[in-house]
Amino acid sequence: MLHETKMAGSFQRQLADYVEYHRDPWNCAMHVVGILLLFTGAVLPLTLVHFNVFGIEVSLAVILALPVLVYWLMLDAGIGLGILAAMIVLLWVATTIGNQVSIAMMWSIFAVLIALGVASQIIGHRVFEERQPSMVDHPSHFLLGPMFVMAKLFIALGFRRDLAAILAPLPANSLSTR
Structure with missing residues (x-):
């Protein structure tokens, strides 16, 4: 068994x-x-502002995504790398949109997204979960959403059995007792 780091244990909790x-x-x-x-x-307008770094x-x-990415990588390197891959694609999409449309259209797309x-x-929370979003009780959950989604994807693809037990759905009869 792999040695569980303090951050990995924190992530699982x-x-x-x-x-x-x-x-x-x-x-x-x-x-998702x-x-x-x-x-x-969120990143769409930020893709239009550039800096020369080294x-x-x-x-x-x-620049603004890097600290969050480092945090995710520290929590769980595998899930963090999966998010990095998705982040690269989404940053490319946002950059492409930002470079192809007018400023007014970019802000319109930003607002719609x-x-x-x-x-x-x-x-998702009000209709299907029938409860308030977790961020109301735990603001730090804002940063866990992408980790949760990527963990679910990894499990669906047959990876990360260690997280499958944590994310396992409740039995159908226990959903009605929430």
Whole structure:
């Protein structure tokens, strides 16, 4: 068995707490959509601001995403690397959109992405989970959403059996007693 680091143990405890607010499969699906939309929308305007860092032009989106990415990698390197791969794709999408449309259109797309992302989170919790979002009780859960989604993907692909028990759905009869 691999030696469990302090951060890995912390991640598993945080994930166990987070999953209590995300048991319904439809809520989980809404979170996948919402997180992708929110991240893309949030970084869209930031991709237009560039800095020269050690001779390399880097967008503000990348600069601001790095500390969160480091945090995710520290919590769990495998899940963090999965998020890095998704982040690269989403940053590329946002950069492409930002470079192809007018500033007014970019802000319109930003507003739509953020509105749809927030709406999917609210619908997921209110309609399917029938409870308030976990961020209300635990603001740090804002940063766990992408980790949760990536962990679910890894498990669905047959990886990370160590997290499967933490994220296992409740039996059908226990959902009605929430």
